[in-house]
Amino acid sequence: xxxxLGTFSQxxxxxxxxxxxxxxxxxxxxxxxxxxxxxxxxxKEASVLDLLQDWDRNLAVLREMAEPLAAQQAGAIHMSxxxxxxxxxxxxxxxxxxxxxxxxxxxxxxDMGVGPQGLQGGALRKWAxxxxxxxxxxxxxxxFPKLPSSITGPFDPVLLPATTEKPDWELELAVVxxxxxxxxxxxxxxxxxxxxxIVNDVSARDLIARTDYxxxxxxxxxxxxPPSFMPFGPALVPACFVRDPQSLxxxxxxxxxxxxxxxxxxxxxxxxxxxxxxxxxxxxWPGDLIATGSPAGNGTHYNRFLRDGDVMEAEIEGLGRxxxxxxxxxxxxxxxx
Numbered sequence: 188x189x190x191x192l193g194t195f196s197q198x199x200x201x202x203x204x205x206x207x208x209x210x211x212x213x214x215x216x217x218x219x220x221x222x223x224x225x226x227x228x229x230x231k232e233a234s235v236l237d238l239l240q241d242w243d244r245n246l247a248v249l250r251e252m253a254e255p256l257a258a259q260q261a262g263a264i265h266m267s268x269x270x271x272x273x274x275x276x277x278x279x280x281x282x283x284x285x286x287x288x289x290x291x292x293x294x295x296x297x298d299m300g301v302g303p304q305g306l307q308g309g310a311l312r313k314w315a316x317x318x319x320x321x322x323x324x325x326x327x328x329x330x331f332p333k334l335p336s337s338i339t340g341p342f343d344p345v346l347l348p349a350t351t352e353k354p355d356w357e358l359e360l361a362v363v364x365x366x367x368x369x370x371x372x373x374x375x376x377x378x379x380x381x382x383x384x385i386v387n388d389v390s391a392r393d394l395i396a397r398t399d400y401x402x403x404x405x406x407x408x409x410x411x412x413p414p415s416f417m418p419f420g421p422a423l424v425p426a427c428f429v430r431d432p433q434s435l436x437x438x439x440x441x442x443x444x445x446x447x448x449x450x451x452x453x454x455x456x457x458x459x460x461x462x463x464x465x466x467x468x469x470x471x472w473p474g475d476l477i478a479t480g481s482p483a484g485n486g487t488h489y490n491r492f493l494r495d496g497d498v499m500e501a502e503i504e505g506l507g508r509x510x511x512x513x514x515x516x517x518x519x520x521x522x523x524x
Contacts, residue, residue, distance in 0.1 A: 190253040191422035191507075192235050192382075194276045195269040202272055204235045206249060206256065207422060211263040213256045225251050235275050235423060239473040242365035242381045246425060272340045273419040274384055275363060278476040281333045281417070282469075283359075283388055284461050287480025288453045289319045294483050319455060328456040328464045331405075333388070333478070334412040341385070341420035341509040347493055348413050349518035351391035354493040357481035358439040358501045360432065360451050361386040362458055363423055368471040376462035379471075382425045383432060385503050386478045387439075387511065389416040392487055418499075419476070421507045429505060432458045436504040437482055442497060446489065449482030451503075 191207045195214075205212035215222065215238075219231040227248045229237055238245045256263075286292050296302060296315035306314055339345070347354045365381025394410040397403040429435075432451060439447040456464070461479060465471065486492045493499075495515035502508045 188250075188254040188257060189428045190249065191274075191424045191428075192238070192249075193274045193420065193422045194235055194272040195264075196272065197264065197269050202234075202276060204233060204238065205264075206253060207266070208253060208257040210266050211257070211260070212266060212269060213262055214264070217262040218252065218256065222248055222252060236277070236474045239275070239363070239365055239381055242473060246381075246427070249425075250427075270340075271342055271421045273338050274421065274423040275419075275474050275476065277335045277338055278363075278474050279335070279472055280469075280475040281335050281338070281478065282330050282465055282476070283333050283411070283478040284456070284480045285329045285331065287328065287455050287461075288449065288482040289316075289323070289455055290449065290453055290483040291481060291485070292319055292455075294488050298488055323455040326455075328461050330461070330465055331407050331411075333407065333417065337412045337414060337416040338419050339415040339417065339511075341418050341507070341511070343418065343511065344415065344514045345387075345389055345418065345493070345499070345511045346413070346415045347495065347513055347515045348391075349516065350409070350413075351394055352492070353392035353486070354513075355390050355392050355486040356439055356441070356446070356493065356499055357388040357390055357485055358437055358447050358503070359386050359388050359478045359481050360435060360437065360458075360503060360506075361419065362432075362462070362477040362479060364471045364475040364477070365426075365473055367473065368462065368466045371462055371466040373459045373463040376459035377426065377432075379462060380426045380458070381473065382423045383429050383506055384420060384423050385418075385501060385506050385509055386476070387418045387499065387501055387509060388478050388481060389418070389493075392492070417478075418501075418509050418511050421509065424506050435506070438502050439484065440500045441491075443500075446486075447482055447484035449484065451479075451482075453482055454480060
């Protein structure tokens with residue numbers, strides 16, 4: 188039976204991990220005795236992050252428990268009664284893969300007029316498409332860290348700091364690691380994935396490039412990591428329930444208007460290749476998060492950036508939905524954050 192995992196709170200109480208089937212959540216603390224009888228080694232107050240530390244064993248227990256829980260409905264809590272928090276609270280590391288969707292990068296090339304001098308229109312598009320094909324065939328992913336403190340819930344407000352005039356959305360498939368991973372081969376990479384979720388890698392476009400000293404290049408700290416710049420969730424869907432991570436529809440609406448509507452099949456480097464590349468350079472641990480890149484349709488393409496009062500509604504096929512309202516914060520609050 189398909190299920191997901193989430194982190195919730197109720198009536199101003201503390202956060203708790205739950206197994207979710209359909210519209211109902213079953214707090215793991217309330218079914219702890221049954222879990223232990225099935226071989227679980229997690230504590231009564233275990234978080235989703237705790238479960239990920241011994242994921243293979245714990246997944247087997249959860250799969251055994253899911254159907255009886257759904258049938259009996261004992262301790263079931265309807266989702267409408269719960270506040271939804273990021274499902275993994277909180278990852279130790281967050282890695283983001285940039286410029287990873289073919290159409291997205293081609294569109295940016297055309298929008299910004301970046302290319303050989305004199306090329307424009309169809310010729311510029313052809314040049315960009317050929318460049319992306321060459322990169323996919325012979326290049327490497329481009330990855331960078333984002334602070335876990337930027338994570339917020341899937342229905343919480345996104346705070347727009349006064350330091351940016353061009354905050355932008357980037358809906359992305361999120362990969363949650365389920366085993367320690369270092370120097371993983373592409374052929375084995377998906378075995379290290381615990382599950383999938385949704386993130387919105389909100390970015391301050393006007394703060395990415397350092398203009399004070401151009402040799403410094405990009406500044407991911409100020410452009411990617413302000414508080415609330417990564418809505419995460421609503422759930423962690425185990426990888427065994429995702430048939431093909433490279434064939435998922437990914438959509439984002441802004442105030443009801445569709446801005447992104449693409450497929451994860453447009454990635455230049457698939458999930459397995461990203462894991463291979465990242466682990467060739469760094470150590471990943473259970474619970475770590477990889478944001479796998481954003482498809483075409485960001486605010487930069489439309490020259491329309493996030494404003495106070497905007498509402499983003501995001502969805503990835505089979506993984507759930509997010510809804511985040513945007514709130515502009517005063518400069519004093521932004522500085523304090």
